[in-house]
Amino acid sequence: MVSYSLERPIEFVRRFWPEDGDMPKHERLRRAFTQSIMDGFWAVGARLPTEAQLVLATPCSLGTVQRALRELAADGIIERRRGSGSVVADLNGPIEEPWHMRFFDGEPDGDGFLPVFTQILERKILTASGPWSEAIGQAAEPVVRIDRIFTINLEIRAYAKFYAVAARFPELAELPESALNGRNFKTFIARRYHVPVHKVRQRVRYETPPDHVAEHCDCPAGLPAMVLNVVAYALNGAPMYYQDFYVPQTPYQLDLGTATRS
Numbered sequence: 595m596v597s598y599s600l601e602r603p604i605e606f607v608r609r610f611w612p613e614d615g616d617m618p619k620h621e622r623l624r625r626a627f628t629q630s631i632m633d634g635f636w637a638v639g640a641r642l643p644t645e646a647q648l649v650l651a652t653p654c655s656l657g658t659v660q661r662a663l664r665e666l667a668a669d670g671i672i673e674r675r676r677g678s679g680s681v682v683a684d685l686n687g688p689i690e691e692p693w694h695m696r697f698f699d700g701e702p703d704g705d706g707f708l709p710v711f712t713q714i715l716e717r718k719i720l721t722a723s724g725p726w727s728e729a730i731g732q733a734a735e736p737v738v739r740i741d742r743i744f745t746i747n748l749e750i751r752a753y754a755k756f757y758a759v760a761a762r763f764p765e766l767a768e769l770p771e772s773a774l775n776g777r778n779f780k781t782f783i784a785r786r787y788h789v790p791v792h793k794v795r796q797r798v799r800y801e802t803p804p805d806h807v808a809e810h811c812d813c814p815a816g817l818p819a820m821v822l823n824v825v826a827y828a829l830n831g832a833p834m835y836y837q838d839f840y841v842p843q844t845p846y847q848l849d850l851g852t853a854t855r856s
Contacts, residue, residue: 603643603651606630611652619654623662628671631682632772642672642680665786671773693780694794694824695744695752695839697846708747708846712754714771715741715810719760726757726836729825736760738767740774743810744839746846753803753811753840762834763787780826783834792829796850798822803840812842822848 610626610633617625630636643651648659663680666672672680697708720737730737738760744752756779760767763783766774774782784790800818808815822839841848 600647600651603647606635607651609635620658620661620665623652623654623659624665627662627666628773629770631671632770636682638682638684640682641678642682644679694822694837695746696849697746697844698849699846707849711745711748712776713743713745714775715743717767717771719767729836730757730759730833732759740766746844750842750844750846751811752842753807753813755838756835757837758835779835789828789834791826791834793827795825796822807840811840813840
């Protein structure tokens with residue numbers, strides 16, 4: 595007879611444990627939790643099974659369970675709280691430490707940057723070349739493009755197109771889109787692939803947004819808008835990603851900050 599405390603963990607494994615036997619167990623457990631959280635099996639704020647319960651319910655050792663939970667916490671999917679165990683994080687909150695879309699109201703007594711929320715509109719795998727190709731060293735490799743809306747201070751909507759070589763950061767192409775909603779891609783890449791952004795090249799141009807851009811943001815259709823182009827580089831100088839931000843007219847100031855971080 596299965597104890598009551600194990601019923602939920604066993605059901606979780608039955609429904610979400612990946613069948614890919616070649617994948618390391620810690621990665622299989624991490625993906626199972628990610629998918630189950632995105633599907634609503636675990637609600638925001640829900641306490642996850644203890645490490646001991648997961649050892650009993652899964653084919654994982656204690657060390658494997660602990661590694662998977664550490665990686666989930668690094669991903670921002672869960673929070674590990676002393677005395678409370680692991681709980682599901684709220685992914686609908688403002689984006690963590692925005693860098694490229696940092697707005698402030700210009701008041702001397704302001705308390706920092708305005709909150710920024712993101713929402714994924716679509717994701718595509720591209721084999722064609724474009725303005726991003728040379729910047730990120732695409733060659734003949736497929737590129738993942740992720741279109742997002744950046745909502746600043748819950749009132750102004752900018753449109754962003756993110757490009758990266760799919761093979762370099764495969765989770766951006768493979769994870770459920772819901773798992774990437776509200777994520778800071780710069781931080782996600784740094785944590786998952788241990789490749790922090792060291793510097794960025796930022797350029798501004800003006801162009802009339804395509805219809806699909808104007809439809810989803812506050813840039814007026816048929817009129818030129820400011821486009822902030824950002825190319826990010828790793829410490830060794832390798833390009834990481836290319837982004838275009840279509841920024842509407844706003845009363846707030848956009849802080850471009852410094853182009854390099856150690």
